[in-house]
Amino acid sequence: xxxxxxxxxxxxxxxxxxxxxxxxxxxxxxxxxxxxxxxxxxxxxxxxxxxxxxxxxxxxxxxxxxxxxxxxxxxxxxxxxxxxxxxxxxxxxxxxxxxxxxxxxxxxxxxxxxxxxxxxxxxxxxxxxxxxxxxxxxxxxxxxxxxxxxxxxxxxxxxxxxxxxxxxxxxxxxxxxxxxxxxxxxxxxxxxxxxxxxxxxxxxxxxxxxxxxxxxxxxxxxxxxxxxxxxxxxxxxxxxxxxxxxxxxxxxxxxxxxxxxxxxxxxxxxxxxxxxxxxxxxxxxxxxxxxxxxxxxxxxxxxxxxxxxxxxxxxxxxxxxxxxxxxxxxxxxxxxxxxxxxxxxxxxxxxxxxxxxxxxxxxxxxxxxxxxxxxxxxxxxxxxxxxxxxxxxxxxxxxxxxxxxxxxxxxxxxxxxxxxxxxxxxxxxxxxxxxx
Numbered sequence: 001x002x003x004x005x006x007x008x009x010x011x012x013x014x015x016x017x018x019x020x021x022x023x024x025x026x027x028x029x030x031x032x033x034x035x036x037x038x039x040x041x042x043x044x045x046x047x048x049x050x051x052x053x054x055x056x057x058x059x060x061x062x063x064x065x066x067x068x069x070x071x072x073x074x075x076x077x078x079x080x081x082x083x084x085x086x087x088x089x090x091x092x093x094x095x096x097x098x099x100x101x102x103x104x105x106x107x108x109x110x111x112x113x114x115x116x117x118x119x120x121x122x123x124x125x126x127x128x129x130x131x132x133x134x135x136x137x138x139x140x141x142x143x144x145x146x147x148x149x150x151x152x153x154x155x156x157x158x159x160x161x162x163x164x165x166x167x168x169x170x171x172x173x174x175x176x177x178x179x180x181x182x183x184x185x186x187x188x189x190x191x192x193x194x195x196x197x198x199x200x201x202x203x204x205x206x207x208x209x210x211x212x213x214x215x216x217x218x219x220x221x222x223x224x225x226x227x228x229x230x231x232x233x234x235x236x237x238x239x240x241x242x243x244x245x246x247x248x249x250x251x252x253x254x255x256x257x258x259x260x261x262x263x264x265x266x267x268x269x270x271x272x273x274x275x276x277x278x279x280x281x282x283x284x285x286x287x288x289x290x291x292x293x294x295x296x297x298x299x300x301x302x303x304x305x306x307x308x309x310x311x312x313x314x315x316x317x318x319x320x321x322x323x324x325x326x327x328x329x330x331x332x333x334x335x336x337x338x339x340x341x342x343x344x345x346x347x348x349x350x351x352x353x354x355x356x357x358x359x360x361x362x363x364x365x366x367x368x369x370x371x372x373x374x375x376x377x378x379x380x381x382x383x384x385x386x387x388x389x390x391x392x393x394x395x396x397x398x399x400x401x402x403x404x405x406x407x408x409x410x411x412x413x414x415x416x417x418x419x420x421x422x423x424x425x426x427x428x429x430x431x432x433x434x435x436x
Contacts, residue, residue: 028225029141032214036133039215046129050122057115063108066100093289094303101281105274110267117264124260127253131429133213138425140210144224146418147203153414154199157407158192164399165189167390181396188400192407234420235365241358244427248354251432255350258343265336272332275325276318284311350430357426364420371413378402378409 027035037043077089101108165185172182207222216222238244249255286309290302318325385402388394428434 025220026223026225029138029227032137032141032210033134035214036137037130040133040213041215043126043129043133046126050119050126053115053119053122057112057119060108060112060115063101064112066098068096068098071095071097088292090292091289092291093287095285095287097283097285099281099283101279103277104279105277107271107274110271110274114264114267114271117260117267121257121260121264124253124257128257131253134429134434135426136213137210138429139422140206140213141224142418142422142425144203144206144210145226146414147199147206148224148226149414149418150411151196151199151203153407153410154192154196157403157410158189158196160403161185161189161192164386164403168396176392177396184396184400188403229417229421234368234417236424238358238361238424238427241355244358244431245351245354247432248350248430249347252350252430254346255343258339258346261339262336262343265332265339268335269329269332272325272328275321275328278315278317281314281316282312283314285309354427354430357423357430361420361423361427364416364423367416368413368420371409371416375406375409375413378406382406 071094073091073093075091077091079089165182165188168177168182168185171177172179207224211218211220211222239247286307288303288307290306382402382405385394385399389396389399
């Protein structure tokens with residue numbers, strides 16, 4: 001009976017452990033990107049700004065059509081004078097009004113064109129925000145992968161230090177080495193264990209940054225799916241810098257946005273110039289009303305008798321506007337100039353990003369090749385030093401130095417690897433080759 005109870009408890013406990021493990025989801029780079037694009041709060045706000053602009057467009061279009069309004073007014077008047085024939089009076093007026101602008105120097109139609117351009121600009125702003133999210137996710141994800149591999153390297157170094165410490169302990173007990181030598185190896189093992197803790201903390205911080213970008217709950221855990229990355233991926237040949245930049249100019253949304261902003265500003269000049277032209281508007285109305293008085297109040301007859309129809313044509317000619325029109329036109333022209341300068345600035349900023357990523361990628365690839373050689377020689381040196389230490393030909397300082405040189409070479413290779421992968425991925429984004 002007791003044995004069955006223990007088996008049942010272990011079964012339930014095992015089920016809870018499996019359930020907890022299953023709740024930790026594995027996140028690929030593609031999944032991170034898709035999740036961020038769907039859930040990032042700032043990106044959703046940018047999309048809402050775009051939707052708000054669509055409503056402004058509908059309003060600009062509606063201004064081309066007639067307006068229509070109806071009004072009903074009911075009133076009561078009291079005459080307290082004793083001389084009044086009727087101390088109470090009831091009034092009512094009813095109206096239907098419409099109006100349309102026939103000509104305003106093209107201002108209304110220009111406003112529609114300008115708003116349509118603004119919608120395209122807003123859509124490109126959304127695409128630009130999505131690219132910013134992609135860059136942030138790629139950086140955080142690859143930094144986390146780098147940190148995860150750094151943890152593995154630190155643990156491998158600590159395991160080697162432990163084996164050396166254990167072997168040194170045996171040698172010390174047999175008198176092959178002194179107490180000082182054994183203490184040095186114990187200190188090295190403790191230092192390498194500390195490096196494991198530091199590397200794990202770095203990994204946790206990068207994971208936290210990634211979770212914040214993904215808008216994940218603080219209690220949600222995540223495992224990162226490390227893609228299979230060969231040496232060819234790290235050392236892949238890159239197009240020329242000028243080719244990448246030319247492609248980026250045609251692909252990046254901020255450049256297209258800058259071009260459309262100039263067009264929108266030029267329409268703003270046209271709209272401001274319309275302020276110098278006359279405007280023509282047409283209005284029409286239907287109305288009626290009634291008023292009480294004396295003993296002959298007959299609302300039905302009054303409504304017909306007071307029924308009226310009217311139509312009017314209004315011509316408004318600007319003569320002197322306290323320089324409002326001239327100021328609006330000059331400021332619109334300044335806006336065109338500013339937008340042209342802004343587009344130049346966007347092109348230069350894109351060039352800086354492309355050039356920086358390109359140089360970093362080329363440099364990291366070169367560093368990776370050098371680090372490969374350095375790691376190979378450091379491994380050979382450590383292996384030989386370790387063998388000679390076992391037979392008393394090398395002291396502990398030489399052994400620790402060889403081990404530290406190997407660990408440093410491994411870290412340098414790892415850093416160069418992920419720096420190359422990161423900048424290659426950034427160049428892909430700049431060229432419009434998106435990972436989804």
